[in-house]
Amino acid sequence: MMGLGSASAGSMAASILYRLVSVYSPSGRELEASKTLAEIAVELGLNAWLDNTNSVYITPEWSDRSAGILLVGHIDTVKGYIEPRFNGELVWGRGAVDAKGPLAAMLTSLSYASTSIREVRCPIALAALTGEEEDSRGAWNLVNTGHVPPLIVVGEPTNDTKVAIGYRGSMKVLIECKGRGGHSSAPWLGDSALDLLYGVISDIKKLETGRGPDGLSIAVTRICGGDSWNVLPSSAEAYIDIRIPPGVNPSTLRGNVLGIAHRPGCNAKIVAAEDPIRVKPSSPVPRSLMRGLLVQGIKPSLAIKTGTSDMNILGKHTHSISAYGPGDSRLAHTTQEHVSVKSLEIAVKTYSHAIKELCNNRIAANTVPLPID
Numbered sequence: 001m002m003g004l005g006s007a008s009a010g011s012m013a014a015s016i017l018y019r020l021v022s023v024y025s026p027s028g029r030e031l032e033a034s035k036t037l038a039e040i041a042v043e044l045g046l047n048a049w050l051d052n053t054n055s056v057y058i059t060p061e062w063s064d065r066s067a068g069i070l071l072v073g074h075i076d077t078v079k080g081y082i083e084p085r086f087n088g089e090l091v092w093g094r095g096a097v098d099a100k101g102p103l104a105a106m107l108t109s110l111s112y113a114s115t116s117i118r119e120v121r122c123p124i125a126l127a128a129l130t131g132e133e134e135d136s137r138g139a140w141n142l143v144n145t146g147h148v149p150p151l152i153v154v155g156e157p158t159n160d161t162k163v164a165i166g167y168r169g170s171m172k173v174l175i176e177c178k179g180r181g182g183h184s185s186a187p188w189l190g191d192s193a194l195d196l197l198y199g200v201i202s203d204i205k206k207l208e209t210g211r212g213p214d215g216l217s218i219a220v221t222r223i224c225g226g227d228s229w230n231v232l233p234s235s236a237e238a239y240i241d242i243r244i245p246p247g248v249n250p251s252t253l254r255g256n257v258l259g260i261a262h263r264p265g266c267n268a269k270i271v272a273a274e275d276p277i278r279v280k281p282s283s284p285v286p287r288s289l290m291r292g293l294l295v296q297g298i299k300p301s302l303a304i305k306t307g308t309s310d311m312n313i314l315g316k317h318t319h320s321i322s323a324y325g326p327g328d329s330r331l332a333h334t335t336q337e338h339v340s341v342k343s344l345e346i347a348v349k350t351y352s353h354a355i356k357e358l359c360n361n362r363i364a365a366n367t368v369p370l371p372i373d
Helices: 008-021 031-043 100-116 137-144 193-205 250-261 284-294 310-317 341-359
Strands: 046-050 056-060 069-074 090-092 124-129 151-155 162-167 169-178 217-225 235-244 266-274 301-305 320-324 338-340
Touching: 008 031, 008 090, 008 100, 008 341, 031 046, 031 056, 031 100, 031 124, 046 100, 056 100, 069 100, 069 310, 069 341, 090 341, 100 124, 100 151, 100 341, 124 137, 124 341, 137 310, 151 284, 151 310, 151 341, 162 284, 162 310, 169 193, 169 250, 193 217, 193 235, 193 250, 193 266, 235 250, 250 266, 284 320, 284 341, 310 320, 320 341, 338 341
Parallel strands: 069 124, 069 151, 151 320, 162 301
Antiparallel strands: 046 056, 056 124, 090 338, 162 320, 169 235, 169 266, 217 235
C-alpha cells in the first residue's frame, strides 16, 4: 500500500465514501450500508462484524475483538436522498458530510496504520454506530454492555481544521394542551387549546439566552391542533427542541420547563435528553488530533459544536474523547452535502497521526471487549 505522503490517501477515502453514500441509510434502515462497510473493510484486509444493533466493528486482522482506542463514526443519516456523484474532486450524497465522510477517512487511516502498529499490538478498532441521528442505539449498546474503551476519537464534520472539545446537550419536550373548544365566530365563549399552547411556548421561549455554542436555544419543530376553519381546537400539541450549552445545569432547566408548562389545561413531558459535554483540550485525544493538524502545517482551533452527537453519550465513560472530521458542517443535513478529496486527505493524515500517538499512550493498554453479534 502506498504511503501517506502520496495523494492516494484522499483518493482512497473518496472511493470508499462514494460506495458508502451510494447506499441510502437513514436511521432505522442501516443494514445494507453496514454490510457494505464490512465488505469494504474485509477487502482492505481487516476484520469486520455487525453487532445486534447492526453497528459495524472493524479491527486489524491480527487483533482480537477488544480495544483501548476506538474510532467512532456513524453509518446512519438523516432522511432525504441525494443522488451520489464523484467527479474526481468532490463526493456528493446523503451523509457525505454527516458523517460517512469522517467514517471513510477513519477506515482509510486504520487500513494504513494496521501494518505499522502490528509490532506493538496497538489495541485499536473502528465502530460505525447506528441510530446516531435518532435514538443512538449503537452508542447506548456500548454503554449498557460496558464496552466503552478509554480513548475515543469521534468522526464528525469539523471543517477540516477544528477539533471539537464539546457539544451542547439537548432536551426534547412534548407539550399537550386541552380546551373546551367552541365556535370560531365567538371565540370569547369557547376555549382554544392552541391559544393555551401558544402561551406555554411563549413563556418557555423566554428561557433562551442567545445564539451559538454558548447560548441556550429553543426551537419549536412541530405544532398540531384543529381540523376545521370554524371550530376552536379542543386539543393541541407541540414539539420543542432545546439545546443546552456547557455550564447550564440540565436538572434545573428541566424543572423550569416543566414548571412553566404546568398550568390548567396543559402538561409537558421530557421525551429525550442528553447532557452537554466539554473536555479538557490538554487530554490525550484532542491533543493528538491537534498535533495531527500541526504536522501538516495546519493551525488547529478548538470548537464547541452547537448540536449533539454520540460524544455526549460516550464521553461520561471515557478517559479522553474528542471529535474531528472532514467536511463543512454547515452542509450537514442539507441537500448540498458534499466533501472534497483534499478534505478527506487532511482527515486521513490527522487520524493517522492521532492513532500513532495514542498507540504510544499507556492508557490505551486498558482494553475492553467489543460488542459481538
